Amino acid sequence: MSTKITADMIIGEVLDLDPDTAPYFLEMGMHCLGCPSARGESIADACAVHGVKAETLVEKLNSHFANK
Secondary structure, eight states, X not given: OOOOXXXXXXXXXXXXXXXXXXXXXXXXXXXXXXXXXXXXXXXXXHHHHXXXXXXXXXXXXXXXXXXX
16 A cells, blocks of 8 residues: 655644654654644645745655655
């Protein structure tokens, strides 16, 4: 089964798929992974708030899942 991450996915969904993805969010400055925003905020929205490119994070996450 192949997992495809997109910028419109909710952060909490990605973490539920694989908690080992947390460091990718942390390195982008998203340190509140346990807060309610992470359960309802999309990758794109969180990246916009933190001033990072969603495409960069999505690429890293997809690479992570491709190597599992």
